[in-house]
Amino acid sequence: MNTRLVNLVIDAARPRVLADFWAALLGWRVALEEPGEVDVRAPASDGWDLDLVFVPVPEPKKVKNRVHLDLASTTAAHQAELVARALELGGSRVDLGQGDVPWVVLADPEGNEFCVLEPRERYADTDAVASIVVDAHAPEALAGFWARITGWPVQGRDGDVLVSLRSPSGRGPWLEFLRNDDVKRVKNRVHLDVAPPADAGHAAAVTEVVAAGAAPADLGGPALPWRVLTDPEGNEFCVLTPR
Numbered sequence: 001m002n003t004r005l006v007n008l009v010i011d012a013a014r015p016r017v018l019a020d021f022w023a024a025l026l027g028w029r030v031a032l033e034e035p036g037e038v039d040v041r042a043p044a045s046d047g048w049d050l051d052l053v054f055v056p057v058p059e060p061k062k063v064k065n066r067v068h069l070d071l072a073s074t075t076a077a078h079q080a081e082l083v084a085r086a087l088e089l090g091g092s093r094v095d096l097g098q099g100d101v102p103w104v105v106l107a108d109p110e111g112n113e114f115c116v117l118e119p120r121e122r123y124a125d126t127d128a129v130a131s132i133v134v135d136a137h138a139p140e141a142l143a144g145f146w147a148r149i150t151g152w153p154v155q156g157r158d159g160d161v162l163v164s165l166r167s168p169s170g171r172g173p174w175l176e177f178l179r180n181d182d183v184k185r186v187k188n189r190v191h192l193d194v195a196p197p198a199d200a201g202h203a204a205a206v207t208e209v210v211a212a213g214a215a216p217a218d219l220g221g222p223a224l225p226w227r228v229l230t231d232p233e234g235n236e237f238c239v240l241t242p243r
Contacts, residue, residue, distance in 0.1 A: 001208050002200060005150050005175075006240060007053045007193035008069075008132060011061075012110055015054035021089050021109055022052060025082075026071075026128045046127040047171030053193075061111045064096065064182070066235060067190040069114045070103075072123040072130035079104070082116045112190065122156075122174075129173040131164070132192075135180035137233060139163040143177045145232050148212045149194055150175070184234050187219065193226075195240035202227075206239050 012018040016030075019038040023030050031041035037055050042048035073079035083104050087093075090109040098105055102118040115133075117123065123130035136142040143163035147154055152175055156164035165175040196205035206227045210216070214229040217236055226240045 001148055001151070001212065003149050003151075003194040003196050003205055003209060003239065005050055005152070005192060006195045006243065007051045007238075009053045009055060009191050009193060009238075010112060011057040011059075011189040012054045013057070013060065014110070015056050018108060018110055019052075019054045021091070022054075024089050025086055025091075028052070028128070042128070047125075047169075047173075048127065048129055049167070049169075049172055057189075061189055062186055065113055065190050066135040066180075066182075066184060066188055067192075068112070068133050070123075070130040070133055070176075071114065071116045071128060072126050073117060073119050074124070075119055079116055079118055086116070125171070126173050131174040131176045133176050133178050134235065135182060136177040137179075137181060139177040139179050142231065142233055145213045146175060146177070149209050149214075188236050191236050191238070193238045193240050196242045198242050200242050202239070202241050205242070209239055 010018065015038040016033060019030050019040050023040045026042070028040050028042045030038060032039035037053050040052040071082060073082055083106065086106050091106045094105045094107045094113055096105055096113070104116045105113060106116060107113050117130055134142065139160065140163050143154055143165060146152070147165055150165070152165035152167055154163060155166045161179045163177045196202065209229060213232045217228045217230045219228055226238045228236060228238055230236055
C-alpha cells in the first residue's frame with residue numbers, strides 16, 4: 001500500500017489563534033492561511049514531515065481527545081521551560097487523574113490535551129514532538145492497521161499497553177497506540193490524513209485502505225474531493241487526493 005501520512009488535523013473555533021499558539025510553542029511557522037484551514041509547518045531539520053492543520057468547526061470541545069501530542073524535552077530544565085512557555089502562551093494545566101507522574105499534562109487554549117514529557121532516551125532524536133498518541137482498546141490490532149496504510153513499521157511494544165510505529169526514515173515523531181478502555185462518543189477533534197503519491201489513483205487508494213480494515217464515514221455536509229473513513233476503532237481519518 002502506498003498511502004502515507006500527510007497531516008495531523010485539529011478542529012478549532014479560532015484556527016489562526018490556535019495555530020499561532022502551536023507555532024510559538026514548537027518553534028515552527030504558519031505556512032498557509034486560507035478560509036478553510038491554517039497550516040503550521042516544522043523546519044526541515046525537525047524531521048516532522050506532516051503539516052499541523054487547523055480547520056474551523058462550530059461545535060465546542062466536549063470530551064477528552066482520543067488523539068494527542070507528547071512533546072519531548074532534553075533536560076528537566078527544558079521540560080520546565082516548555083511548560084512555562086505553554087502557560088504564558090495561553091495553555092493551562094489539566095488533571096485527568098494522572099496522579100504523581102514525571103510528565104506534565106496541559107491543554108492548549110481550546111482545551112486540547114497534550115503532554116510535556118520528562119527527558120526519555122527513546123525520544124532523544126525526535127526534536128519538538130516526541131509522539132502522536134492514539135487511545136486504543138486493542139493497541140496491537142490498531143497499530144497493525146495504521147502500519148499497513150502508512151508504511152510505518154512497528155518499532156516498539158510495552159506489553160499489551162503500548163505499540164509504537166515510526167517512519168522508516170528513523171526521523172520525526174513516533175505514532176503510538178495506548179491502551180484506553182474509554183468509549184468513543186463523539187467525532188474526534190484531532191485526526192490524521194493520509195494520501196497516495198501524485199502518480200496514483202485516488203479511488204484505488206481508497207479501495208486499498210478499505211480493504212485493510214477501514215470503513216466509510218458519513219459526517220454529512222457537501223461532497224468533498226477527499227474521502228472520510230474510520231479506522232477499526234471508529235477514529236475518523238481522511239484519504240486525501242494524490243500529492
